Amino acid sequence: MTDVRPPHQIVAVDGEPASRPRVGRLLALLLPATAAMYALFNGISAVILPVQVEAVDPASKVGNLALLTTLAAVASMVAIPAGGAISDRTRSRFGRRTPWIAAAAVVSAVACILMGLADNLPGLIATTVILWFAANFYSGAITAILPDRIPEDRRGVASAVIGMGTPIGIVVGVQVASRAGQLTAYAVIALVLLVTTALLLFGAKEGSARDLPAPVRNRGRAGVPFRSFFAAFTVRDFRLAFLSRFLLFASYFVVNGYLFYTLQDHIGTGNVPGGDVAAAVSTLLTLSIVVWVLAANVAGWIADKVDRRKLFVGVSALGVAASMTIPLAMPTWTGMLVYAACLGASIGTYFAIDLAVMSLVLPDAGSEGRDLGILQVATGLPQLLAGAVGGAVISWFGGYPALFVFGSLCAVASGVLMLRIRCIR
CATH class of the missing domain: 1.20.1250.20 (MFS general substrate transporter like domains)
Structure with missing residues (x-):
């Protein structure tokens, strides 16, 4: 209600x-x-x-x-x-x-x-x-x-x-x-x-x-409100925005969900500072978050000035893809530090502008809350499924390097889909 x-x-x-x-x-x-x-x-x-x-x-x-x-x-x-x-x-x-x-x-x-x-x-x-x-x-x-x-x-x-x-x-x-x-x-x-x-x-x-009005019970046919709830998916740009967002967050959460085991088994416990994998995870995530916050503040201001929000979001998704190739080329602690910094810059840029872009593809001014909520599913669902998807990729496709390849491909697809949206610049 x-x-x-x-x-x-x-x-x-x-x-x-x-x-x-x-x-x-x-x-x-x-x-x-x-x-x-x-x-x-x-x-x-x-x-x-x-x-x-x-x-x-x-x-x-x-x-x-x-x-x-x-x-x-x-x-x-x-x-x-x-x-x-x-x-x-x-x-x-x-x-x-x-x-x-x-x-x-x-x-x-x-x-x-x-x-x-x-x-x-x-x-x-x-x-x-x-x-x-x-x-x-x-x-x-x-x-x-x-x-x-x-x-x-x-x-x-x-x-x-x-x-x-x-x-x-x-x-x-x-x-x-x-x-x-x-x-x-x-x-x-x-x-x-x-x-x-x-x-x-x-x-x-x-x-x-x-004193609020009692909740209203829906006595209509179940199928009609269900179909209308997802009416925004009939609009091309909305579908592209949803898929782009879903793939970007799938890339991020699937790879980061196995960061602990990646350091332990791919980089090697003996190759992280002090042999402490938990502390190494903390260091990488903290570095990534610090760069994320700095990049978000700068990117949002620049994107507003040049009025190229779609371009910034699309390029930041491609930046995430590039970041995920670093551990493949440099499977070392130094490589992971570079990866964390580059990923933080890319994902921070994405977060700074993403919500503004999402708000511009909403097809119905009377249902903006509902449609924004649907777009939020594209953020939450990949996070919830990340463990299962990451486990399958590691088990079926040759270990942790396959995880970074998967993440990079998803991010590339996300960037391409974002750049194909027509209603925004």
């Missing part, structure tokens, strides 16, 4: 329209909560879980990690829309989102601790599915705060502020995961999620939802 109030009459806790200071405080508290969520996803998937999987069965680590990430993907694909849809229909004195955000944070924290204690494959499977479902349910509910409580004239700034949660969360999560022991890392990640969630929910309280 969509909130029927006009966007500039968003109600605050006291029943009055939300003021700008309230929005500022909400954004200031949303950023750390969002960063904590991404710290959980990336710290666990990039560092802690691969170590646990290897400890359980070293000989089957690639296949087992692929199994776990596939199951996590299934749980996530159900949880993300469920978090938004169920909270949409909630009518409590604490609001629509707050009860579910709080519950999901608590379940996620408990699941983190249980996952840290798991020492066999069935235990890892159960706790991974529970954690990924709860954390993605949290994601679906917390993301809905943006249209609920941010006026339209401030949503651009809000998106930029909240978007910074991704790189911050990656850096924090990977640093914690690589510097602390297994159970300690899980406990710290759980505690940070609980604390930042509590600060958000108590520091920027949501108004009561009891």
